[in-house]
Amino acid sequence: MRITPTRIFQIQRISAIALLVFMTTHMVVVHYPPMHIDFSQIIVRMGEPIWKVIDILFLLSVLTHALAGMYMVLTDLQKIGPYRQALGWIAVVLFVVFFAYGTKTIIAFQPPV
Amino acid sequence: MATNGTSKTAVIRIQKFNPDKDKKPYLKEYTVTVTPDTTILDALEEIKATQDGTLTFRRSCRHAICGSCAMNVNGHNTLVCNQRVNAHLDKKGMITVRPLPYLPIVKDMVVDRTSFWDQYQRIKPWLVPPEDVPETEFRMTPEEVKALNDAEKCIMCGACYSACTVTAMNKSYIGPHALLKASLRIQDPRDSITDERLVEISGADGAYRCHTIFNCIDACPKNLNPTQAIETLRKLAQKRAAYVDARKERQKTL
Numbered sequence: 402m403r404i405t406p407t408r409i410f411q412i413q414r415i416s417a418i419a420l421l422v423f424m425t426t427h428m429v430v431v432h433y434p435p436m437h438i439d440f441s442q443i444i445v446r447m448g449e450p451i452w453k454v455i456d457i458l459f460l461l462s463v464l465t466h467a468l469a470g471m472y473m474v475l476t477d478l479q480k481i482g483p484y485r486q487a488l489g490w491i492a493v494v495l496f497v498v499f500f501a502y503g504t505k506t507i508i509a510f511q512p513p514v
Numbered sequence: 515m516a517t518n519g520t521s522k523t524a525v526i527r528i529q530k531f532n533p534d535k536d537k538k539p540y541l542k543e544y545t546v547t548v549t550p551d552t553t554i555l556d557a558l559e560e561i562k563a564t565q566d567g568t569l570t571f572r573r574s575c576r577h578a579i580c581g582s583c584a585m586n587v588n589g590h591n592t593l594v595c596n597q598r599v600n601a602h603l604d605k606k607g608m609i610t611v612r613p614l615p616y617l618p619i620v621k622d623m624v625v626d627r628t629s630f631w632d633q634y635q636r637i638k639p640w641l642v643p644p645e646d647v648p649e650t651e652f653r654m655t656p657e658e659v660k661a662l663n664d665a666e667k668c669i670m671c672g673a674c675y676s677a678c679t680v681t682a683m684n685k686s687y688i689g690p691h692a693l694l695k696a697s698l699r700i701q702d703p704r705d706s707i708t709d710e711r712l713v714e715i716s717g718a719d720g721a722y723r724c725h726t727i728f729n730c731i732d733a734c735p736k737n738l739n740p741t742q743a744i745e746t747l748r749k750l751a752q753k754r755a756a757y758v759d760a761r762k763e764r765q766k767t768l
Contacts, residue, residue: 405716406716406717406718406722406723407716407722407752409722410722410748410752411752473723476718477680477683477684477687477723477725478684479683479684479685479686
C-alpha cells in the first residue's frame with residue numbers, strides 16, 4: 402500500500418480519535434481516579450492482561466499520531482522536499498523500533514510478588 | 515498627530531528596499547495630512563507625488579477589484595485602496611506599511627508573485643466542459659451555486675497566499691488562493707476533469723499541507739473562506755471515486 406498524503410491524513414485523524422479515548426482513560430485511571438488508589442494497586446493493574454492490551458493500543462496510537470504529525474510538519478519545509486521518501490522510511494523504522502521496545506516492556510512487566 | 519478641523523497629520527512608516535542600493539529593507543517615516551476619507555493608497559500616492567518619487571507600489575482600479583494594491587498594514591494583509599488611514603492609526607498616530615510578507619521583494623512594496631501565479635496555473639483554474647456539450651445552456655441549481663461559497667469573487671490579490679505560514683516555508687504548496695479556485699471548479703457541475711483536479715489537490719503539496727491556521731480567512735479582503743474550501747476539498751478527496759461518478763451522473767442532467 403502506497404502511503405499517500407490522503408492516507409496520512411486519514412491515519413492521523415483516526416489515531417487522534419483513538420488518542421482521545423486512550424488519553425482520557427489514562428488520565429482518569431492513572432492521574433485522577435475517582436476513588437483512592439495506591440502504588441500497589443497500580444502495580445497490580447499494570448500486570449493485568451487487559452491493561453497490557455490497553456497500554457499497547459495507547460502506545461500504538463501515540464506513535465502513529467506523533468510520527469505522522471512530525472512527518473507532515475517536517476515536509477512543510479521546502480528543503481526537506483527531496484528527502485520526503487527517506488523521511489517516510491525513517492518514520493516507519495522509528496515506529497517499528499519504538500513499538501517493539503514499548504510492547505516488549507509492557508508485556509514483560511510483572512508485578513512483584 | 516496634530517488635528518485641524520477634520521484633517522490631521524499622520525505618520526506613515528513605509529518599508530523601503532531598493533535591491534540595487536540597499537542590503538536589507540528599512541523603515542522610513544513620512545508625515546502626511548489626512549482627512550477622514552483618506553485611504554492608505556491616497557496617502558501613498560501623496561507621498562510619492564510630494565515627498566519621495568522613488569516610492570514604488572502597485573495599484574490600478576482603486577475600487578478593491580483588481581487586487582494590485584495588496585500590502586501588509588500594521589502586520590495585517592489587506593488592500594490599501596479601500597482602507598482608511600484613520601482606521602489603522604495606532605496611539606502614536608502612525609501606520610506601518612510593508613510589502614506582502616514571505617514573497618521576494620522587487621522594490622519597496624512591489625513583490626515577485628511568480629510562485630503565486632505558478633501555483634494558480636497548476637490547478638487549471640479554467641472550466642473544462644464535457645466533450646458532448648448540450649445544445650442548451652448549462653444550468654446549476656441554487657444549492658450548487660451556494661456550495662461554491664462565493665469563491666468566484668476572489669480577485670487574486672495574494673493577501674491570503676502571503677499570509678499563509680505554510681506558503682512561507684514551502685513555495686511548492688499550492689496555496690489557499692489556488693485551492694479556493696480548485697474548489698470552485700471541482701464543485702462546479704459543468705466541469706469534466708474533477709478526477710484529475712482531485713488527484714492534483716490531494717498530492718504532497720495540496721490540501722493536506724494546510725494546517726488550518728485561518729490566516730487566509732483573516733487576510734482576505736473579500737471575506738472569502740479558503741480554509742472552508744480546503745476542508746471541502748479534503749472531504750471530496752477522501753471519497754474521490756464516488757464523487758467523480760456522482761458528477762458524471764449530474765452532468766447528464768445539466
